[in-house]
Amino acid sequence: MKxxxxxxxxxxxxxxxxxxxxxxxxxxxxEVTEHYLPRDCPVFCIGCKACFFGGISNCPHSxxxxxxxxxxxxxxxxxxxxxxxxxxxxxQMKAMLDHFGTKWMAHSPEKPMFGKSAVIITNAIGQGMSxxxxxxxxxxxxxxxxxxxxxxxxxxxxKWGLVPEKKKxxxxxxxxxxxxxLNRKKRVRPRLKIKVLFQIMKMAQIMIDKSERxxxxxxxxxxxxxxxxxxxxxKKPWRE
Numbered sequence: 001m002k003x004x005x006x007x008x009x010x011x012x013x014x015x016x017x018x019x020x021x022x023x024x025x026x027x028x029x030x031e032v033t034e035h036y037l038p039r040d041c042p043v044f045c046i047g048c049k050a051c052f053f054g055g056i057s058n059c060p061h062s063x064x065x066x067x068x069x070x071x072x073x074x075x076x077x078x079x080x081x082x083x084x085x086x087x088x089x090x091x092q093m094k095a096m097l098d099h100f101g102t103k104w105m106a107h108s109p110e111k112p113m114f115g116k117s118a119v120i121i122t123n124a125i126g127q128g129m130s131x132x133x134x135x136x137x138x139x140x141x142x143x144x145x146x147x148x149x150x151x152x153x154x155x156x157x158x159k160w161g162l163v164p165e166k167k168k169x170x171x172x173x174x175x176x177x178x179x180x181x182l183n184r185k186k187r188v189r190p191r192l193k194i195k196v197l198f199q200i201m202k203m204a205q206i207m208i209d210k211s212e213r214x215x216x217x218x219x220x221x222x223x224x225x226x227x228x229x230x231x232x233x234x235k236k237p238w239r240e
Contacts, residue, residue, distance in 0.1 A: 001182075004075035005034040006068075008082030008093035017160040018121050018153070018171060019081040025175040026182065033071045037092035041068060045098035052102045053221060065099045073110060077182060078118040078145070080136045087128035089135035097139045104142040105201040108225040111237040113144040114198075115188050119178060123153045141197065144237065146190040149178045190238050202231060 003026070009015065023032065035041070041064045050058040059065050072078060082089045102108055118140050122132040129152035140148055151174050157163050190198075209223045219227075226232050 001030045001077055001185075002075045003030050003032045003077045003079060004071045005032065005079040005081065006093070006096070007034060007036045008080070008090040010036045010039055011083075013083070014123050014155055014157070014160045014163070015081050015083040015121065018123060018151070019079065021168070021172060022079065022119065022121060022151075022175050022179075025172060025179045027179075030077075033075070035068055035071070037090065037096055040064060041092070041096040041099070044095050045101075051099070052107060055108075056100075056102065059099060061099065065096075068096065069100065069103075073112055076116065078116060078140070079121065080118065080140075081121040082132055082136065084122055084124035084128040084132040087131050089122075089132045094135060097136070100139065100143070104139070105144055105197055106142065106204065107222045109142075109144050109201075109237070111229065114146055114190050114194065114237040116145050117147040117149070117182055117188055118145045119182075120148065120150045120152075122151075123155050125156055125158060126154055129154065141193065144190070144194055144198065146188045146194060146238070147181075148191075149181075151175070151178070187239065189240075198231075198236070202226070205232065 005019065007016065007019065041061070043061045043064060046060065048060060050060065056062060056066055056069055080093070082093045085091065088094075103110055103113075120133050120136050120140075122129045124132070133150045133152055137148060137150070151171065153167070153171055155163050155167065205223050205226045209219060212218070212220060229235065229237065231237065
């Protein structure tokens, strides 16, 4: 299995330790690629929309974003590990995700995404983990990720070495349940939410196209992407 990991910080603290524990539970037979933020994507999206009109390769930051997206597309499993900063994901995680808005289902989603699984790992000394997970999950849902597992923990400690062994074992137990599902190597089918979102976005593409054509404008890049994939003619980006 190919695993791509996006680390929301370069610090090797509690989040890093939780991610390492997950990898140890998954086993050593996997091909793992890791990205660390902000090192591997040290720039903010500037809202130029070049990716929407021409693809990620046209992004002015493509030297950072294209390699990350290539590893995301080629992976079977995606892991997003972010500590909680003021009740949300790290700014550098959000900055990276902003670069991939063009890959949301409302625009030009990628077929391979509908057969992938993802794991979100987050922690806080106290509260805020749900918002952190949702910051990341929003993008994963609209990319079309078939299955998402969330592990969020209030550790009440700033250092992994101070976290009680009982808490660490509880986290490991959660990982064991997830790893069993991920290592089955069965075809991953999208959740109902993904299927519903896909149908809504399909109808949106049809409605927008009618409006554009009525106004005498050319068909949008997003519409052509959906049309070329056959998604407007009954095909789906997943196998039933």
